[in-house]
Amino acid sequence: MSAAAPGTTFIILMLPFLAALIAPWLTRRLGHNAAWLLALAPLAIFIHFLGFSAEVANREIVTGGFKWVPSYNVSFSWLIDGLSLTFVLLISGIGALIMLYSGGYLKGHENLGRFFSFMLLFMGAMLGLVVSDSFLMLFVFWELTSITSFLLIGFDHTREASRRAALQALVVTGGGGLALLAGLLVIWNITGVTQLSLLLILGDDLRLSPFYLLALLLVLGGAFSKSAQFPLHFWLPNAMEAPTPVSAFLHSATMVKAGVYLLMRLNPVLGDTVWWETILPVFGGTTLIVGTLLAIRQTDLKLMLAYTTVSSLGLLVMLTGFGSDYAISAAVLYLVAHSLFKGALFMVAGLIDHEAGTRDVTKLGGLRTAMPITFIAAMGAAISMGGLPPFFGFLAKEEVYYALWATDPWSLIFTLVAIIGNGLMFVIGFAVAIKPFFGPKVETPKHAHEGPVLLWLGPLTLTIVALIAAILSPFTHQMISSPMASAVAGTPETVTISLIPHIGAALALSLVTVVFGVLVYLKLDQARAAIDRVLIAIGWGPDRGFDQFISGIVRLSIAVTRIVQPGKLDVYMTVTFVMIAIALYAPMAWYGEWPSMPVWPADAQFHELAVFAIALVGLGAVIYARDRLTAIVSLGVQGFAVALLFMLFGAPDLSFTQFMVETLAVVILALVMTRLRLSASDHRSTRDKLIDMSVSLACGTGFGLYLLSVTQQPFNPYLSEFFAAYSKIVAHGTNVVNVILVDFRGTDTLGEIAVVMVTGLAVLSLIRIRSGFGNAAVADNDPDQREEAR
Template structure:
């Protein structure tokens, strides 16, 4: 499984060097990658359908319990087949849609990296590795959405999508850390046996909230939904792949994967039902006021995602079954409609549904695909969409959370989705063909075959649901923690309440389609409420954030190094001082201290004089020289306390520091102008406080019992392991050799920087700038 995941990234890396091979007529060969992966995952269908769960684990950071653990069960198999199967058709479609594009190989690189990230996400059994792949999907989708980087709208949409989904990624990481703290493991399959312990933990609610934010941002739930319509600025293959079958369903997958762990609790079920219901109704209503085909499909996608969240929130066997079927339903018809829209846009140059009609006369195969997808979207038999709609109604009616408001919400949503599907899939092909479209020609098979195949597949699964019943649907429902033994998929469930609701949906939806026509007037009407939309409110909030950021920056990032140092020292003093306030027991054995000698007294006086002279002198060079005196005094202390090696090191460093200071400062004015006495007083108080804190810490260290274990280890092993008799040298050169090498490297880099500054000769024009 790890190889299957890495192939997407390896192919993207390969395209960096051999991308030219996949331009022109050979670009279709890129689709062999997802096709091969699709065949690979199909091999596991018999084992998964028989109840087997396949696990693979590779050590990554075992000390933290973070491994590359992967699980292939019914749920992950369902998503893997969607990712690779629809990915194959999108790859093939792209070779014709973007034929001759300057950056076609770059697009394939982004697309294959995204595919690898999605596979890693749905197969991960470790929540930390799941987070890593989650973020990789956000990053790769950022490049895909902003592929048309010369268009400012595309760049803005990509940044918006990255910002919203990136926030969700942060909360997913927090959820993983909280769940790891509760359960003692980051492995999702191990959490399944701790459901009651997790639900009873005080941090359960916190973990659930974090999971919700991650899922809602990724799957475009209200009020985080607005990034998805903006992402329609991306090329059609991106919209098809990311926004119908893969990325936007990552949040749905997250909720499904953690339903057996966190579900069956009031906060979990109630929140998902409410958010899902609001999202599906709100977005479905928006489809009435859109004239751009991609805009209609975007809002219908958000509504479909709301339905899935709603069904997962219900949490019963029937609603989880309906959710599993609807995932397939939506992927098939929505991918078809997006591909059809791409063909229309590619051939006519417009996506305005009010300007499109009669295209069946020039694009008949595309019209057939659009019609079949619209039928599936509307839930008309014998499509699989009808089966999904019946299961949704039955699951809602039989749920304990059933009430008239919820059933009304789901029926209204389905009616509006009926309308949206027919507007997007049928209207552009009916009516009279405008004269300007009479010379259109059919695109190549690589463009029209994929949508036709998906549309026919939707009908095939509807007529023969047994094809997916035992192989895909039952294992998926089992993975969700429900009993799928008696699951039986069929178009006809008898004349019952669900069937009546289906008839109502079809009749009312058909009436709406023939009566209500999309128009620019309706679109302008909804535009009047744009200032109250979540997107506008967030943009206004971001304006206040910009103001606050500017204010914060002017205070803390003002360009003065002394202020940065003062801020750091101040917070250090406050934090350390606060922790020491409660520790009043400072016990120091004065009898164990040696008597103060005349030499130590002399050095102390020399130190104090050097410090005072450094503080009060007005000459830069004199201050540097006084600092050298302070360093020399410390060297003498090391000598008196039998540490000649440290003294030599200190002497070398201090001497070099003084020389560097002189070289850097020798061209500056000779004297300092220290007229701001308030600043000097502030710095003085801060310095005294910092010194007092360090002194108290040193006394506390002296009061602690001495542990000679480390010292004894170095003394015993210095000669045996490092062949050195001087323990200090051995520690610096051998036991801490890497640390010492880094310190030397830092010193060398600093010296190079100083040398570069000394050699810098700016032109007069550059100095003015």
Template sequence: MASGSQSLTFFALVLPFLAALAAPFLTRVLKHNAAWVLAIAPAFIFLHFAGLLDTIAGGATVSGGYSWIPSLDIRFSWFLDGLSLTFALLISGIGTLIVLYSGGYLKGHPQLGRFFSFILLFMGAMQGLVVSDSFLTLFVFWELTSITSFLLIGFDHKREASRRAAIQALVVTGLGGLSLLAGLLVIWIATGETELSGLLAAGDTMRHSALYLVALVLVLGGAFTKSAQFPFHFWLPNAMEAPTPVSAYLHSATMVKAGVYLVMRLNPAFGGTDAWETVLPVFGGTTLIVGTLLAIRQTDLKLMLAYTTVASLGILVMLTGLGSDKAVEGAVLYLVAHSLFKGTLFMVAGVIDHESGTRDVTKLGGLRRAMPVTFAAALLAALSMGGLPPFFGFLAKEEIYAALQFQDGWHGLFTLVAILGNALMLVIGFAVALKPFLGPRVATPKDAHEGSVLLWLGPLALATLGLVSALLSGTAHHFVSSPMASAVAGSDIAVHISVVPHVSLPLVLSVLTVVLGIVVYWRLDQARAAIAGLLAAIGWGPDRGFDQTIRGLLRVSFGVTRIIQSGRMEVYMTVTFIAIALALWAPMTVFGELPDLPDMPNLPFYEWTVLAIAAIGLGAVVYAQDRLTAIVSLGIQGFAVALLFMLLGAPDLSFTQFMVETLSVVILALAMTRLRLHPSDHRPTNEKLLDIAVAAACGAGFGLLILKVTQMPFDDSLSEFFKTYSYVIAHGRNVVNVILVDFRGLDTLGEIAVVMIAGLAILALIRVRVPKPAADGKEGG
């Protein structure tokens, strides 16, 4: 990749983050009109990636990057083929319209600038995810989508429902992210590859690896949670607590399709196995049926659309798992069609709510004359969602049935699943597009009228694109569908389907789908009541299970905390020193590393004198009648050690020890004078015996460890290194000082920080004023 083009691609990837930084300032200055300026960023990104369409359509790929962690051969790299380029165009193109839509939808909102920052951060994270080549950059952007979606879903953080939905999304997708990380590590171990392009070029290496199933389960754990596959689907409808621009963007082109992107991206390396072609269709087909049935139950426009998004993600996973060329073509066409009609319908739902004051479909009607542009956009999108010609959704549905069409018992099962799922999605599409607009005018909380250009521009543009792309299907297939299908399949695929119907079994299945959808739409109220009764009979569901799991974790953590955090300092100290004693004794005992006991040393009288002083100090500590005396007596031990350092020829170390001991005693004594201390401890004998045993075990353990170390052959390589390089590198002749200041300067800085924090805490204690007893015997201020 040419250096100029590489720099431009890198700029396109960081541009959303730069725009996010500028968003609050621009919003303060320009108010909601800042949307027009901020939309320039995603529009530029869209034009940049659109400029690569001809290159990618010609069969080439575009890659580049920069070294990130050279020692680990990790790069900040990107890889563009038909799959990643299509996602990049959807993210930036729909993102441009969403930014404009946000300016109209949240006009006058006091936190509009913060919202623009969050949505642009989210855009940048998703953009980085789909073009990432390096496993590490993929994971970083993957987790960043979870974090930014948490901020967006919980944007209205004063509402409990928003906070719950945000936490739920973060927990579910965060756990999936950990699963993905483990899966990427397993892939690295199995193949030695650290980049997706290398993995895709490795052929059957992953499929033939003994770690294939482990990697598959872990990777699918990340993909299924992110793309809300059953039974992890519950977080996605709850995410509707976010403002409608977030819902429209999240459901059409971004986060929820991240899992689908990952599955499609890994299909050439993981697909073609029995596990792949069983797990994905089963989970995808189940998600399709569950999503559509739950959508029928809803009356909130956003929730109806949210559950059909769950269903759509299911059909994408199902088709990718089936693995045939036709199934891949169907998945590719449906992904593009879904992005266009679902983005439109979510924005339509937002306009209806914004202008009428309600999203309840049972309380809406007759808005066609008041909102003609919005109605036109909704109708075009619903026709595409229903799979009717001449819309892109029709192409997708025809190709889905061409891939299935009752080839055998296995495909026959999923043919029935697809027919039922597509029929119910037609019902929801037309329920959202027709019921609010047709029929007699229903009184709404607000006097409904057409929204501003910022509100209807996005849905109208996407709905129109769904029509134009189908009418110009040859061009769309050349630049988008065929390169994307080839990337997913790992081989060249040419998509040829057009809007001209051909009499065949897929067309018959399409007609059957439409007829079934019309019947259910006609009896929608009865269908809604039936599903509601079924759900009431079932009762428990994953959403409720999530709350039960969280409550269970809280109860367990509370119980564990009560046990291990009793609030008694002596318990904490005892447990800590028991752990230290075990850490010292267990390895030496288990591995037979106890030292040989030395003979009685022949020490000079003054060294014996120092040892005697230390013993006297120990006795003073043990038999002190109050804590203050014990603390002062404790300094005797440190002074004795300092004397030994001096006698053994280390005056600088001795001076340091004297200073530390003196300051420790002074500071502790000052702190103790501010506390109310009992004259002496009155503890039972068993506690004293336990303390003696623990102290003896720790002391003996350290003594034996030191003896064992001194009995080992001395390795002077480190000493020689410091002697040789202390002056040459650090220009210091005092080796100890050079080690502290230069070679381990960061450690020293950390120690200084610890001492400073401790000093501040002690200062706070010293400044605490102890309440004096009042005249009546009660404590006074």
């Protein structure tokens, strides 16, 4: 394990956030050409982290960071190994291409600068997530990806569909984030560590804990919601309401793979158990089949690709939890391959929409001659998605079958699932790459032609990278695949698969997949119609269930609010004081700590008795006052009596404070009462008066008992001795009270001063409002004074 220079890496990780700050300003001056400069930020990140590739290829782990909250052992730290480095390179490399693509796709958009900012914030959040070593840092960036994706999905906020999709994504992934937080807290409680680098060596402790299953389920809740596993898959296709650059970035290298990243990262400590190797394959396999079947039903190019992303995520989850020797290698290869071909195909779909004016595959055809570069990029990506040589997707598909094939029933079931899923993804990949470009030319809403370089540079580059990575597979495995597989497995792994076909079960299963895919492709329209009929017959689905859930939550909230917030101040005050009374009496009753009743001192002085008499007279005046103003003034008598007691017993500063508080309270209450339209007399029923009287007596008696209980405890002179000893030495003051207020309690005193200031401003406002209303009334009665009143 080696350390990275914390300063440089920290600045690089913050680079997207810094670029997001200047993006609007830069866009206002350069327009869409600002994309070229903004793309330098992810490019710089790519180059910086590429410098760690030699160390990571040698199975080294690079760490770094600094203390964030040392008292709680919280750090801002990062962990760079084969897994995180691969994700960083995908995020930053594809991110640079997406920034360029965004400039071309949204050229002339009035909010292009804001879009660039959102994209860069999203990129920075995802980068922080995959390099995080600290639990807290991981969670913060995890939630930040949800927030920034909400902004991107709802970018076109004038459309209801965009707002709904953004809210849906936020609710689902945000809820999963809370589950993840709980899971991280459970793991922390079990292991006592707050860093992933330390957690990775404590797998046995975690797996043997009685709380292992709880931690696992909570972590899976976060991962499954983020990576759209069935039945939480519905938010991801709806996120296609976002502009295509968002879809391309979201589906290829960023947010939707965050859950897969988390599962891969925690595989060494949560994996290798029956629960792990059952839950992940079952949910992953189900998601794979559901996603591909729903993709077949679609005619919108983006939705077709979105549902295959759901299925691909299911395949990755299934492989991560399958448990065979080759499963981790297959997951690693497929993750890289998917990032390359899916990013390219989404950009192709957006390019077609941008230049032809539609994404409906049934209304497209014959674009091959009009958009030759786009066609080349689409075909290369489709070949990789279909698992055919010589692209990287072929290596991934072969490794998948090496991982799954066995003769036991469990393996046979998931092998069949993989064949069906891969075959249907083959269909969608070539449907996107062939149907818009071949056949008779179809009249489209816009005159189709090849897009500008900003639009085709991204998909063409990713297709070429997928080709080169496959041809140079030994180098790719040495630098990327093997280090990543080793990090996921927790043990050294070596990936060796190449483009040279090896006769065996994996090749035979690949051929079966291709034949199955070709047959379905030839009957695509019939397959689409059949699936559509089945789904219509079923009717209900998770997407509709989400709306029902939100509607139910709203109705429940309204019902609860009507009970606890009826809009009646007297109810609120009664409930509040009842709870105060319970809080006062319950501890004394539970622990049997009732105070002894005090004895009236025999040597009480006349002036002390006079103060008590004043308080009693004031109390009687409050109770028997016929109007509220008299009651308010009488109420102040109680406070003044207490202030006199403070003065008599040697606390003049406290007495002065009490006088100020009581004076302000009387003034404010009097002003407020004069502004409210209140009845002249008390119209409460006898029942209400008895309830209020009982609550008042309960609270008053409770406070009295509580104060008696406190004063009857043995006096602890520790604080008094501390202040007496250190006031002069530390604060250079001889008045202990002043030193406490100004130095030892300086912040608290500042808050109290602020409260008094705000109170004074409120009093001033009430006086001026009162005066203003008086002038207005005069002006209404006397037209000659109307202008003066204004």
